[in-house]
Each structure stands twice: as C-alpha cells, then as structure tokens.
Amino acid sequence: DERGRELLDLADAPRPDPDSPAPVRFLPAFDNAILGYHDRSRIIDDAHRGLSVAGARVVLVDGRVAATWSVEAGTVTVTPLRRLPRADRTAVAEEGRALASFLSDRDSDRVRVAASTG
Template sequence: MPAAVDAVRGELVAFRDERGRQLLDLPDAPRPDPGTPAPVRFLPAFDNAILGYHDRSRIVDDAHRGLSVAGARVVLVDGRVSATWDAAAGTPTGSETVTVTVTPLRRLSRSEHAAVTEEGRSLAAFLSDGDSDRVRIGPSAA
C-alpha cells in the first residue's frame, strides 16, 4: 500500500490529526464543517466503524467500550455510541411485524429522540420488508 500512496501523493491533500499524524484525502472530496452533526446510524454487531478505530474514544465513551467487543448493536448519535438496539419479530396480527427496541446509554434530547425514532422506523421497515415501522425507545440505561 505505501507504494500505491507514494505514486499518487502529489495528487492528494495532506492534513494532520489531533495527534500529529498525516492524513491524506482527495482534493475535491467533500469535507463537512466540523460543527455539522452526523446523522443517526444503527450499526450491527462487530461493525468496523467501531472496531476499526485504534483510538475508540473518538466514537465510544470509556464506560461503554466493552459493547464493541461484546457483540452489541449500537446506535450512533452525532457520531458517538449513544444507545444499543435489538429487533424482535412477531406475528400478533398474522403478518410479520418487527419491533426495533432502543436502549439509550445516556439521556437523549428531544431532537435526538426524534431522529433515533425516525431511523429506527426505517430499520424496522427494512427488516420486515415494509410490514412494520415499530420502534420502542426504553429509558436511559445511565
């Protein structure tokens, strides 16, 4: 890989992270304003977005670091692990229903709660082939 990067280094822009390491990117790649909040994302167990970080404190608080290696499914709110989630299927009305259950790891603001609910509904619909949009957000575990 170093040889491939060296071959195109002149076409890339260089940045430094907070630890002084060099980061390379394409010159026209979109780079949002650092103040722009990241959208809510539901991640599966063992997702590389968490496991791929050398410094996981960038995405998960130390108190919850064990979730990433324990196989928990997590919810990112503004790019940080803020809840866990699970999905359960049932057939109470004869059709396949899915309920996505979210357990916050901290108190969610009203706007965060609404964004988690909206993304959870999309996930429930995906998991049920459009038959469900059920989301239950439990009390904060904190």
C-alpha cells in the first residue's frame, strides 16, 4: 500500500467494476466497518470520525458514511450529514423502509429522511 505495508489478497478473486456504485447500507452502532481500521478515511470523513466511537448508527451511500439513523415507534429516521442527491435520498428511503419492516417484524415500513445537517 501507500505506506509500504504488504497487503495479502486473493489474486484470482472476482473484482467488481471500479465504477460500480456500492448499495446503500445501514450499519449498527460500533460496526467493524468503521471501527476496525486505523485509517478510516476511506469510509468516513474526518469531520464525522467521532461518530464511529460515539455509538452512532450510520448510513453508507456509495460506500461512505453519509447519514446517521435512529428508530423510534417503528419509524426509521435518517439524518443526512451532507446534501444527498435525489437518487441517493430515494435509495436511502427504500433501504430504510426495508430496515423498518425488518425491525418491526413487518409491522411498519415508515422512514423519514430529515433535512441535511451538513
């Protein structure tokens, strides 16, 4: 890597097209994706790095932390950390509905995407 460390990989493993967008993902508090690495800059901006150790639940958009989320009374509330383009807001809302349904044993699919804070 750029620091001279040896990285081990599977030479013949399939690789996605580098231009393929990563799907929206809702991560729980203290998820290894943002806690398990010294260099978290590939997934979270320095301005929001504290969220990873504060127990925030985060939303990944195209593989990067773009929002936080919470759930109360069957409604998933998403708070963007930056302005999300319409297509991203739609994808976040769709994944949020699936999460609300899962968390409520299919009793609710309510999601609210708040105004961005960034």
